[in-house]
Amino acid sequence: MQWKNWSGSVSATPQQLARPKTEAELAGLVAQARKVRVVGAGHSFMPLCETDGALLALDRLEGGPSFNADKSRVWAPAGWSLAKLTAALWEEGVSLINQGDVNPQALAGAIGTGTHGTGAELGSLSTAARGFRLMMPDGSVVTCSASERPELFQAARLSLGLVGVATQIEIDVLPAYHLEEKIETYPLEDVEARWDDLAAKNRHVEFFVFPYGKYVVLKTLNPAPAEGPLKQMNDIDDRAFRIVCDICSVAPWLTRRLQPVIVGAGVRQRRVGPAYRIFPSDRSVRFEEMEYELPRANGWAALKEAIAWIQKRKLPVTFPFEFRLTAADDIWLSPFNATPGASISMHQYAKMPWRDLFAQAEPIFRAHGGRPHWAKRHTLTARDVDTLYPDAAKFKAVRDSVDPGAKFANAHLMDVFAIEERPA
Numbered sequence: 001m002q003w004k005n006w007s008g009s010v011s012a013t014p015q016q017l018a019r020p021k022t023e024a025e026l027a028g029l030v031a032q033a034r035k036v037r038v039v040g041a042g043h044s045f046m047p048l049c050e051t052d053g054a055l056l057a058l059d060r061l062e063g064g065p066s067f068n069a070d071k072s073r074v075w076a077p078a079g080w081s082l083a084k085l086t087a088a089l090w091e092e093g094v095s096l097i098n099q100g101d102v103n104p105q106a107l108a109g110a111i112g113t114g115t116h117g118t119g120a121e122l123g124s125l126s127t128a129a130r131g132f133r134l135m136m137p138d139g140s141v142v143t144c145s146a147s148e149r150p151e152l153f154q155a156a157r158l159s160l161g162l163v164g165v166a167t168q169i170e171i172d173v174l175p176a177y178h179l180e181e182k183i184e185t186y187p188l189e190d191v192e193a194r195w196d197d198l199a200a201k202n203r204h205v206e207f208f209v210f211p212y213g214k215y216v217v218l219k220t221l222n223p224a225p226a227e228g229p230l231k232q233m234n235d236i237d238d239r240a241f242r243i244v245c246d247i248c249s250v251a252p253w254l255t256r257r258l259q260p261v262i263v264g265a266g267v268r269q270r271r272v273g274p275a276y277r278i279f280p281s282d283r284s285v286r287f288e289e290m291e292y293e294l295p296r297a298n299g300w301a302a303l304k305e306a307i308a309w310i311q312k313r314k315l316p317v318t319f320p321f322e323f324r325l326t327a328a329d330d331i332w333l334s335p336f337n338a339t340p341g342a343s344i345s346m347h348q349y350a351k352m353p354w355r356d357l358f359a360q361a362e363p364i365f366r367a368h369g370g371r372p373h374w375a376k377r378h379t380l381t382a383r384d385v386d387t388l389y390p391d392a393a394k395f396k397a398v399r400d401s402v403d404p405g406a407k408f409a410n411a412h413l414m415d416v417f418a419i420e421e422r423p424a
Contacts, residue, residue, distance in 0.1 A: 003055055005042035006104075007286050007350050012047075014055035021060050023167060027139035029054055030165060036137075036407055038165055040106025041081060044113065044375035045289055047412045048160060059106065061167060065089065073130055074173055078108035078166040086276035094173040098122045098204075099279035108166040113375040114158045114334050116343070117279065118206045118324035120199045124158075124336060127329050128171045132156045134164030137407040145170070155398040158333045160374055162399045162408050162417070179278040180224035183235060185215040185267040192300060199325055208320040209303075211310040212259035217267070217320075221278065230273035235281045242285045245318050249351040252316035259318075286350040287319055290358045290377040291343060292370035293335035296325065299342025302368040306346065306361060315357065319347030332391035335371035345376070382418035392417075 003012045016033065020026040030036055035053025042049060049055065058079025065085070066075040071094055076085055082103040086096060098117040105115060116124035131145040134156065142164070144153040155163045188209055191198070198205045204221035219235070244262060248255045271278070294302055303323060310317050322345035329336050346361060348354035358377050365372075371388050372378035385392050396417060406414060406421045413419065 003039065003042070003049070005044060005049065007045060007288055009045065009288060009350070010042075010047045010050060012050040012052070012055065014051050014053060016054040017057075018054065019057045019060045022062050023135075023141070026056070026058070026061065026135060026165070026167070027141075029056060030135055030137065030407075031139035033407070035410065036165065037410055038079075038106075038108065038161055040079070040109035041104035043102065043105050044109070045377050046375055047410070048113070048375060049410075050412060051410050056165070058108070058165075058167065059084075063168065065092065067092065067094075071175075072172065073170055075131070075133075075168045075170045076107055078133075078169050079106050081106055082110060083280070089173060090176055090274055090276050093176050095176045095275045096125075097128050097172060097174055098125070099276070100125075101279065101281050102283055103276075103280035107169055107171075108161075109375075111157070111169060111171075112159050112161055112166070114331070114336070114373065115375065116324075116326045116336075117204065118326065118343075119204045120325040120340070121327050122203075123327045123329045124331075124334065126158045126331055126334060127327075128173075129157050129169055130172060131170035132164075132166055133168035134166055136164055137403050137405060141167070151394075151398050152402065154332055155395050157331045158374075159395075159399075160333075160413060162413060163402050164408070177223050177275050178226045178272055179221045179275045180272045181235060181270065181278050182220045183267065183269040184218050185263055185265055186218055187214065188216050191216055191218055195300070206322065206324040208263075208322050209307070210259040210262060210320045211307045211315075211317050212256045213263050213320070214260050215263045215265055217263055224272050226274075227272040230271065230277055232271050233277070233282075235269075235271075238283070238285050245285055245349040245351070248316055248318045249349060252352070255316040255318055256314060287347045288350055288354040288358070288377060289345055289347045290362065291345040291373040292362075292365035292378075293326070293339075293341040293343050293373065294365065294368050294370040296340045296342045298368040298370075299323065299344065302342075302365055302370065303344055305368075306344070306364050309361065309364060316352065317346075317357065318349045318352060321346055332395045333374070333389055335373065337389065337391070343373075344370075380416055382416060385416060 033054035037051040209216040324343040
């Protein structure tokens, strides 16, 4: 049997691929397996789910959301997709504090990799976690929070699946809210001049800019009163973009000529709907992605340097850069640890060469103090991890104590964290 990730660039041939329905069944699988990784939507571009052991999907695991008395927190199934979870939460009158722009990922995968949306004062999804129900290598179950096994909790907040199999995660939620989405196009220099004001006045603001384009797509989201049924389900129709990508995949030299016509001046688009339906978009054109989180003061310089680098070399980069803001946090392995972040996502069409492109661009973001999104393409070494994350040693100590046999680590993670197997 073979498993592939969403983009098709990562594959695995696990000895066992299972979708347990009960915790007892899951415990048996975990206890008996030599190696265990858990998979959600496979939306990671790094080989986080790659394994020759047991690959487990928890989307069918028993149990559902369980709220505290005032519905400010919920114990949620870790294996549910964000799409399924947010729809269920809406029916209960609550919403996630924030989301990213796609929602097929499992809750545990999103939290375990530090997935984030945008918002200068809003943290990643990991910052909403308040407790974990974790299965250990022997199949036993423990819970942890800031007051119960606090060291394990701190590690679990962004763990890449290395400290146990999460079956339930307690998260903060808000009363259900609607969002007004505005999409407008402006020259890049105009957006740069207004950026601080835009970030201060909008709950969410981000933009997309093609390296050869003249205009950026600026997107803002703000809470707003409901305005009836949502008629437009997606933010942008990407059918024409797919055609451009396919043309450029066979005639890369056309990239510089076609990009300026993709985004034109004067676009003004608006819609209002439930937050859980406005946040995510249907991104059907498959791509590879590298994302770096930079100190906020360095974001614009890094973006302009990357664009200039592409233009100077006339590189056929078909996808736009995405530029977002995220608040600082105190999570040990978070790229936003102690640093309010500007996120720059660099994409390439999945049918076009991307590996050398990303490898050559990565030093630009590293030179500006960047740390990569764990689930997006990067080339961090174990030495890099220790340098970039002052609390990495704390995380490693917890991981080593709960999984000394490295059952939950695959080859990629063993390299990145310099993990050595030893008897449990």
